[in-house]
Amino acid sequence: MTHKTLGYGIIGAGYFGAELARIIHALPTAHVAAVCSPEDAPALAAEVGCDVVGSVAELVARDDVDVVVIASPNDVHLEPALLAARHGKHVFCEKPVALSYADADAMVTACAEAGVVFMAGHVMHFMDGVRRTAELIAAGGIGDVLLARAARTGWVDEEHESPGTPSWKRQRARSGGHLFHHIHELDVVQLLLGPAERVVMAGGNVAHQGTAADEDDLLLATLEHGPGRFSHLEWGSAYRRPEHYVELFGTRGTVRIDFQEVGVEVRTPDGVTRFPLHRSDAEDAERRVEYAASRSGGGVDYGNPAMRPPGWLIGIMEREVAYLHALLRGEREPDPLLAGLTDGHAARASIATAEALTRSLAEDRKVSVSEVPDAAPPARED
Ligand SMILES: NC(=O)c1ccc[n+]([C@@H]2O[C@H](COP(=O)([O-])OP(=O)(O)OC[C@H]3O[C@@H](n4cnc5c(N)ncnc54)[C@H](O)[C@@H]3O)[C@@H](O)[C@H]2O)c1
Numbered sequence: 001m002t003h004k005t006l007g008y009g010i011i012g013a014g015y016f017g018a019e020l021a022r023i024i025h026a027l028p029t030a031h032v033a034a035v036c037s038p039e040d041a042p043a044l045a046a047e048v049g050c051d052v053v054g055s056v057a058e059l060v061a062r063d064d065v066d067v068v069v070i071a072s073p074n075d076v077h078l079e080p081a082l083l084a085a086r087h088g089k090h091v092f093c094e095k096p097v098a099l100s101y102a103d104a105d106a107m108v109t110a111c112a113e114a115g116v117v118f119m120a121g122h123v124m125h126f127m128d129g130v131r132r133t134a135e136l137i138a139a140g141g142i143g144d145v146l147l148a149r150a151a152r153t154g155w156v157d158e159e160h161e162s163p164g165t166p167s168w169k170r171q172r173a174r175s176g177g178h179l180f181h182h183i184h185e186l187d188v189v190q191l192l193l194g195p196a197e198r199v200v201m202a203g204g205n206v207a208h209q210g211t212a213a214d215e216d217d218l219l220l221a222t223l224e225h226g227p228g229r230f231s232h233l234e235w236g237s238a239y240r241r242p243e244h245y246v247e248l249f250g251t252r253g254t255v256r257i258d259f260q261e262v263g264v265e266v267r268t269p270d271g272v273t274r275f276p277l278h279r280s281d282a283e284d285a286e287r288r289v290e291y292a293a294s295r296s297g298g299g300v301d302y303g304n305p306a307m308r309p310p311g312w313l314i315g316i317m318e319r320e321v322a323y324l325h326a327l328l329r330g331e332r333e334p335d336p337l338l339a340g341l342t343d344g345h346a347a348r349a350s351i352a353t354a355e356a357l358t359r360s361l362a363e364d365r366k367v368s369v370s371e372v373p374d375a376a377p378p379a380r381e382d
């Protein structure tokens with residue numbers, strides 16, 4: 001670890017890559033050295049004063065790049081992560097880190113073997129309300145957790161998108177569909193209940209058949225996290241009444257993390273307590289207004305390179321970047337509650353469960369998550 005100014009290389013200069021670059025640019029001990037992106041790179045380079053490079057190989061080989069930020073579409077995260085590790089560069093990779101367990105495992109393993117950090121961009125870990133919930137549960141505040149329920153649903157009309165050319169975010173092969181693209185809720189549920197052991201999923205494309213977006217628009221997933229611990233999660237764009245929440249039911253009380261009404265509510269026999277989801281009541285209020293104004297329901301809206309993230313989202317991105325930066329500069333110790341983000345655990349666990357759920361739907365059976373690593377291709381012997 002080092003106290004020097006750290007150089008960052010950005011891969012993907014769209015909605016998220018550009019905002020991450022702006023946040024890094026604002027840090028006094030960081031600089032954005034270069035950006036690589038087939039589109040949007042010149043504008044970002046002009047804004048943050050960095051170089052544009054034509055290939056990932058060129059970016060990772062630069063001496064002034066210490067950390068590679070991967071914010072390209074979900075299906076192209078593997079190659080830059082492996083190349084970065086090969087050049088001894090730390091990796092920050094947006095979620096979902098990969099669309100298969102084999103790829104996620106290869107990325108995490110390559111970084112571990114190279115002795116560099118691999119941090120998954122599971123930004124919900126940096127929400128105050130999620131963190132307080134994790135602390136409350138660890139302290140036994142709602143007793144033994146029996147059940148988590150989560151939903152991230154809404155309705156997407158085809159005419160919201162350019163007909164015939166949906167964003168890559170609505171193409172299953174590129175995004176992984178709602179399950180992978182919106183892996184946040186799965187990740188948070190596993191953070192709070194532990195990893196899933198056996199899973200089953202039903203669903204399909206029930207309301208958008210014949211449109212250019214080919215993702216499943218209704219997904220119902222049930223997870224067993226060990227004896228007496230279950231969760232049920234729903235995702236999709238076939239829901240005329242949008243919902244977005246994570247709820248926990250314990251032997252002593254409940255917690256509702258509400259992303260729509262925005263806030264966290266704890267109910268126990270001692271009474272009802274509420275606390276903000278984001279950094280302040282103002283950020284919670286901003287999100288409440290945004291969701292209420294959304295045509296599809298805020299949870300299934302997508303950003304694009306022409307948009308800036310809302311303030312509440314920039315707030316948690318700032319915390320995420322600040323955490324990684326301080327860790328890499330040796331200015332702080334790892335936070336035990338965030339350890340899973342930088343040791344590969346959260347990345348591997350979320351993709352393993354998503355892959356098991358995908359297999360359950362395809363093969364019409366309950367699947368043990370432990371089957372998934374066995375499905376990875378055998379190591380080459382040459
Ligand atoms: N954590 C979150 O809440 C959150 C929110 C939005 C996006 N994301 C993630 O961030 C990543 C980027 O999403 P986005 O919203 O910025 O998408 P976007 O479509 O706005 O931008 C994608 C960018 O990647 C570039 N690109 C395309 N192919 C590339 C390649 N092969 N190599 C390098 N760059 C390439 C595009 O030119 C574009 O600039 C995705 O993995 C997405 O899931 C995370």
